[in-house]
Amino acid sequence: xxxxxxxxxxxxxxxxxxxxxxxxxxxxxxxxxxxxxxxxxxxxxxxxxxxxxxxxxxxxxxxxxxxxxxxxxxxxxxxxxxxxxxxxxxxxxxxxxxxxxxxxxxxxxxxxxxxxxxxxxxxxxxxxxxxxxxxxxxxxxxxxxxxxxxxxxxxxxxxxxxxxxxxxxxxxxxxxxxxxxxxxxxxxxxxxxxxxxxxxxxxxxxxxxxxxxxxxxxxxxxxxxxxxxxxxxxxxxxxxxxxxxxxxxxxxxxxxxxxxxxxxxxxxxxxxxxxxxxxxxxxxxxxxxxxxxxxxxxxxxxxxxxxxxxxxxxxxxxxxxxxxxxxxxxxxxxxxxxxxxxxxxxxxxxxxxxxxxxxxxxxxxxxxxxxxxxxxxxxxxxxxxxxxxxx
Amino acid sequence: xxxxxxxxxxxxxxxxxxxxxxxxxxxxxxxxxxxxxxxxxxxxxxxxxxxxxxxxxxxxxxxxxxxxxxxxxxxxxxxxxxxxxxxxxxxxxxxxxxxxxxxxxxxxxxxxxxxxxxxxxxxxxxxxxxxxxxxxxxxxxxxxxxxxxxxxxxxxxxxxxxxxxxxxxxxxxxxxxxxxxxxxxxxxxxxxxxxxxxxxxxxxxxxxxxxxxxxxxxxxxxxxxxxxxxxxxx
Numbered sequence: 151x152x153x154x155x156x157x158x159x160x161x162x163x164x165x166x167x168x169x170x171x172x173x174x175x176x177x178x179x180x181x182x183x184x185x186x187x188x189x190x191x192x193x194x195x196x197x198x199x200x201x202x203x204x205x206x207x208x209x210x211x212x213x214x215x216x217x218x219x220x221x222x223x224x225x226x227x228x229x230x231x232x233x234x235x236x237x238x239x240x241x242x243x244x245x246x247x248x249x250x251x252x253x254x255x256x257x258x259x260x261x262x263x264x265x266x267x268x269x270x271x272x273x274x275x276x277x278x279x280x281x282x283x284x285x286x287x288x289x290x291x292x293x294x295x296x297x298x299x300x301x302x303x304x305x306x307x308x309x310x311x312x313x314x315x316x317x318x319x320x321x322x323x324x325x326x327x328x329x330x331x332x333x334x335x336x337x338x339x340x341x342x343x344x345x346x347x348x349x350x351x352x353x354x355x356x357x358x359x360x361x362x363x364x365x366x367x368x369x370x371x372x373x374x375x376x377x378x379x380x381x382x383x384x385x386x387x388x389x390x391x392x393x394x395x396x397x398x399x400x401x402x403x404x405x406x407x408x409x410x411x412x413x414x415x416x417x418x419x420x421x422x423x424x425x426x427x428x429x430x431x432x433x434x435x436x437x438x439x440x441x442x443x444x445x446x447x448x449x450x451x452x453x454x455x456x457x458x459x460x461x462x463x464x465x466x467x468x469x470x471x472x473x474x475x476x477x478x479x480x481x482x483x484x485x486x487x488x489x490x491x492x493x494x495x496x497x498x499x500x501x502x503x504x505x506x507x508x509x510x511x512x513x514x515x516x517x518x519x520x521x522x523x524x525x526x527x528x529x530x531x532x533x534x535x536x537x538x539x540x541x
Numbered sequence: 542x543x544x545x546x547x548x549x550x551x552x553x554x555x556x557x558x559x560x561x562x563x564x565x566x567x568x569x570x571x572x573x574x575x576x577x578x579x580x581x582x583x584x585x586x587x588x589x590x591x592x593x594x595x596x597x598x599x600x601x602x603x604x605x606x607x608x609x610x611x612x613x614x615x616x617x618x619x620x621x622x623x624x625x626x627x628x629x630x631x632x633x634x635x636x637x638x639x640x641x642x643x644x645x646x647x648x649x650x651x652x653x654x655x656x657x658x659x660x661x662x663x664x665x666x667x668x669x670x671x672x673x674x675x676x677x678x679x680x681x682x683x684x685x686x687x688x689x690x691x692x693x694x695x696x697x698x699x700x701x702x703x704x705x706x707x708x709x710x711x712x713x714x715x716x717x718x719x720x721x722x723x724x725x726x727x728x729x730x731x732x733x734x735x736x737x738x739x740x741x742x743x744x745x746x747x748x749x750x751x752x753x754x755x756x757x758x759x760x761x762x763x764x765x766x767x768x769x770x771x772x773x774x775x
Contacts, residue, residue, distance in 0.1 A: 449633065453631075
């Protein structure tokens with residue numbers, strides 16, 4: 151095609167001539183790009199903040215007794231426990247990785263005069279330093295004393311030496327240590343719990359068998375192998391235990407957040423579609439107003455493809471300029487939403503967040519181009535005689 | 542795109558049994574019926590006839606903007622029916638120059654750019670400015686007006702720019718549709734004198750549609766059209 155820059159220059163001049171209309175169309179794209187990018191940034195920041203708080207438990211395998219259904223509509227049995235035989239088989243399957251059998255339950259507790267409900271874990275005191283970090287006081291020694299979660303301590307003004315009454319018989323225990331806040335976990339959630347020794351728990355609740363076993367993989371690469379080995383040992387004939395690794399849960403949460411992000415971006419995308427319709431409208435107006443001019447261009451030797459290119463350039467200029475400005479504004483909008491809703495702008499500077507800006511811009515450009523295609527085709531397919539007659 | 546090489550001898554344009562029928566819901570409308578004519582190099586032809594006689598349809602076919610329903614139109618030896626849309630466009634760009642009653646300049650471009658436009662289509666952005674200036678000077682547009690937009694020019698000045706645009710690619714044939722129709726008598730005469738000079742001095746073939754007998758006097762040959770047929774050739 152001869153003189154491509156000629157048609158580019160004609161496109162620029164036409165947009166300049168109708169600057170207000172062009173500006174409004176570009177503003178549509180700016181808003182669309184901003185909406186889609188900032189929504190993407192926000193979704194990604196949420197996703198990042200969740201994965202950050204969960205990542206510390208990414209190396210665990212949790213084994214729980216399989217909750218079987220006893221017939222069609224009957225109630226779910228929750229009385230299963232992991233037997234000593236099962237724990238032994240799990241230990242064998244775990245080879246080098248350490249296995250932590252855990253008692254878990256919940257009970258009414260009394261703190262001073264308040265009665266409340268708390269999770270109670272019974273863990274072998276030897277395992278505690280590996281599983282949980284301490285904030286204050288000391289780890290359990292033997293069967294005496296309990297440790298409590300940071301949140302439970304804070305909410306109830308409990309400190310080292312405080313006394314708690316557990317259960318209906320109100321058995322008194324003394325706090326010897328306060329655990330460091332851990333955030334939500336998929337294995338155990340000690341922040342709002344009381345941690346006792348396994349012996350105390352077994353004696354107090356007269357329980358047989360553990361409620362779960364946590365395996366800390368010596369190497370994260372072993373997770374799959376340990377899982378399949380447990381399945382092979384325990385679930386061969388019938389399903390005795392459920393095995394899941396925390397990374398899997400983490401992945402499904404990340405995936406869910408990805409979908410939420412996509413959804414919010416889709417909402418942002420609606421504004422981009424509106425912008426596309428606006429560009430389509432501007433371009434169609436431009437074609438209709440220039441019917442005669444198109445006829446002149448065609449009659450003096452302008453090919454269809456050249457006429458088409460002129461209108462595509464117009465859409466491209468609107469899309470590029472709108473997307474460029476939109477990209478810059480997206481950064482500001484992203485900063486604002488992350489700062490207001492997340493209170494931590496560091497999530498904005500993450501590459502996965504920043505990439506949302508070029509994504510948004512690319513959507514803006516593609517939308518503009520698509521909106522310009524039909525008007526450009528329409529212009530190029532005009533019959534020159536009809537176009538010349540047009541007043 | 543290159544077109545086949547053409548001969549300089551023989552008619553520059555030939556109509557052979559050309560009819561143009563527009564099919565409409567209310568019945569077919571015959572715009573041209575069995576037209577046969579030859580246009581020789583360097584001729585100045587006026588086509589006259591009342592409104593709706595078919596003279597515009599005839600000019601559209603001469604300008605490769607329309608194709609016949611029956612018969613053949615040859616422009617410089619090539620049947621326009623056999624050409625693709627792009628080839629017809631290239632033929633218009635390189636071999637034909639259009640001059641319209643409404644001048645039809647591109648409003649976005651100034652006088653010089655309007656003249657340069659077809660040259661850029663042909664040669665790309667390296668198209669010579671000197672050539673445009675030379676043609677603008679030849680049609681009598683003073684240099685102070687070269688950078689004016691069409692809306693800043695008078696009718697006569699615009700028509701001079703349009704003639705310069707039609708001439709810039711050095712076409713063999715100039716097609717004029719009522720070239721003085723929107724001009725006052727004096728300006729019209731000046732434009733006609735310019736066209737006459739282009740025909741006689743430069744050897745351009747000029748085909749002009751007009752319904753003004755005084756304008757037709759400049760032509761060597763006058764073709765009268767009525768009801769889509771050639772009624773008389775003088």
